[in-house]
Amino acid sequence: MRHEHRLPFGATLLSDGLTSFRLWAPGVDTVELLVDGQPPQAMRREPDGWVALEASCGAGARYLFRLPDGREVPDPASRFQPRDVGGPSEVIDPRAYDWQQEDWIGRPWTEAVIYELHAGTCGGYDGVRERLPDLAELGITAIELMPLADFAGRRNWGYDGVLPFAPDAAYGDPVQLKQLIDAAHAQGIMVLLDVVYNHFGPEGNHLQAYAPQFFRGDRQTPWGAAIDFRRPEVRSFYVENALYWLEEYRFDGLRFDAVHAIQDPDFVDELGALLRQRVGAARHIHLVLENERNEARHLQGSFSAQWNDDIHNAIHVMLTGESEGYYANYADDPAAQLARCLAEGFAYQGQPSPSHGGAPRGSDSRGLPPYSFVFFLQNHDQIGNRALGERLSVLAHPESLRAAIALQLLSPQIPLLFMGEEWGSRSPFLFFTDFQGPLAEAVREGRRREFAAFSAFRSDKARAAIPDPNDEATFRRSIADPAEASDPAQRARRLEVGRLLALRRDRLMPRLHGSRSTGAQRLSAGAVHASWRLGDGAALQAWVNLHEAPVAVPPQAGMLLYGTAPDLATAMAAGELPGRRCAVYLQEPA
Template structure:
């Protein structure tokens, strides 16, 4: 890929450097062990320099300002760091062209969300290669890595990245990441990467020192001043970054974190430019949004913008049904969780322009009934909804087995794209608490912030509350290979593999054809959903209540051809079904 704006480029024997630094009069290029070279103004706020004879791995950094007052900073578009995020950047070694690799269509995605640092004891890209066979054999078809961009310290969820082009050294080198992607492709697994463009982490970001125009001091966000997306150079920094992961490492797609938090004018332009930049290098890239605003238009397929959206509505509705929790962000779904679940299953968003029952009650979302089910990524858990709990506890630690089985059945056999968090396939109970590695006042601020957020819980549980700065908290989240070998884990893995096989037989053939629409009907606490495709209809019935319910499954019902069921599904005379609590069934009907 030709980087015209940001980051180092190799051109024959020359290495070209560029830095966007509109707020300083002088920039020097320092090569470890050599004299600093003055960089020249290159227009539009950029400084540039080109040096011959630099070997891959040579250490460099920029010096902002003149003389002894100059401040040394890393390259914000560094492709790799020698040590931590605030140290020397490395001249990159060229990566060979990405080998062509066939992949499955999007509707066949079964996604495992993985945090590199905790997915294995070693917490590295290379160690994760050795776990890929597990994910393939379990039935997953896609691995989605949580963010890997360089962050301050030795451990982090990944959402505090400050050098967005550099894989964090805690996980390995760029070559190690490339090897992981290629190893996944060799096993028939697609690879996605979570990227964060709504903020930089609180430690190790030097952009305000020399490029204040990256930010808007008059527009605040939960992370500080907003990134200024009205600035074309700023937008290009991020769109180039997205294209870089696709082209240089061979990722099949990206997940864009919290785009609703893009807080300045220019956000819509930015999202359109982002999709165009990604599709310029990978026309078939899977581009998935996280967007609390529920804007269906971003997933309109004929515009070739975004492929799908993480559907928190699905999670929230089913979490209320299964767990009974009704506070916090679950409260809007607790008014009628059965109705919310029916709409999430049949249509995608629960809120499609309806008033959102928060402090303001403003409308949220847009109509989405025209979208195919695979425009939504559904989940019973993910990193957020585990890790943002006070103890980082998983559902498997507290929820009754029949309710866990119910959630997995509905998730895996409805036609939205299913996502599970690492270990969920075996219903492991290891927590995934929030953790990071900051120093000094920032560390204490994080610690106090977490305690304040869960003050009532902390008062009740005292020392059991995990310290986010403690290495022990991080280690508690690590998965061990033997965790998957216990009799219980093996039984749950077998059950999950059967669900993935049933999905292949029931859902994939229909989802491969055109989507015609859906319908859903409620009887007491039971639901019947029908998704119509050119190739036929998928029907699901489920009972989320506490007592049996008899339901008309669908006109013309005559058994469950090519169907699957979960406990307590009883046939009755007259073609109706009686469903016990937390029972469900699904089957397909051929097109007329």
């Protein structure tokens, strides 16, 4: 089968060797279409700022739009940029790829075990595809690709994208991306895509030159003028983008970056509802939020889940003792906040937040099921936004980290692993870009200024040691080498993660739908107990102690589903939870 999402703008193949071109350009009087090998062609003006033209060309043709000032710009809805953001766009035939896994409809959200990865550090689309059998064998059921929208240069995390419909050529071409998704489906693995609808990157965005109305004049964000979601043309641009990824590329879901930075909050819910209506009836699709505001209302509607920074931050403080930056919000009693996250979802549900100037943050999340929250110990942000990109395998005691991993993978919340985490990679994941000239210098120096308030980087010498994002060596250092997994300790970590995921698959997944918390308690500064009633009535309990000192607990005589030490059942039966241990019990329904 062949799939196309027909866009109302951009380049659309027609019959008889014609292609339709359509651009929203309300800020200029005239636009010319430049197709390689053809003379310039004036585009006809349509109502509401649109220009359009049908031209004699087909798939593979390269084209640009020429503005009245002579500037030549790519199509904002380009499906491919073979020569980067400054080069011509390419007409793509979406129906050129013949999908093999046509019967694939996805998997229920409660079956999700997510593996976040950066395509560039994994060898591009083909490199990721080669890793799929190993990930399936491990127990991964979904991969999440960091953003693919075309960005300037050859290296970038993806959050500096400027052409949202064009998967970046640094990783491969559109057919290779479709082959990756098709191959993942053949392995029973869903594919999610991280999309950025709150800003454009600093290089290669030309919208201000011909459509300044795309942005608001009265609102600013950390990235510049806010996108004006009040305009129907702007809303349509992003709605069509989401549909395009889900329908034309058959992604199984989207993770929406930093929706708190979208100035029109109604758009988020409108988008979710529309995607459910258009795509969700025939397939399992999953819509996941990143939202600093902790707004539970989105999760009561069309969205599957939210990345739960609260649970990560509380555990991170318990594992490392760090309390600078936003970790200050969790420094007073992280165990109590971890307990609240396990029982209710968010730690901050309207309480004053120190890093937000004491303003209240969050809303009541107690009525949501546990699988409304994505539970991660590490992700691209939490590693890469550190000055030196250290992973928990470097920062935390190994036995405490083992206990945290067992809690994560056997809780009813949705687990997310970051690439390399399954074997305890010690390679850093650093912030990297590929900018040139003054922009490169601004990014490098801005990165170093960002950490000036941290005690370890107050001196000029310390800040000078922060890796330059634009140095190719920074990118190379961020590639987690699978050969690390041959080390005995790291091989043992991977085997344990596989055992935990097998237990999750066999004993928990079939009964996660309908599960709910039955409470959680702080046991000590480093220990927590949480319990849940699963969908079939089974009772799940987790006891975790991330610190060294043992904790007294009521004697436990039930069935130990998993323990991170051989003698743990004996200790728990005697009423003691040893230090740096996790015990998970499962009681079958009566």
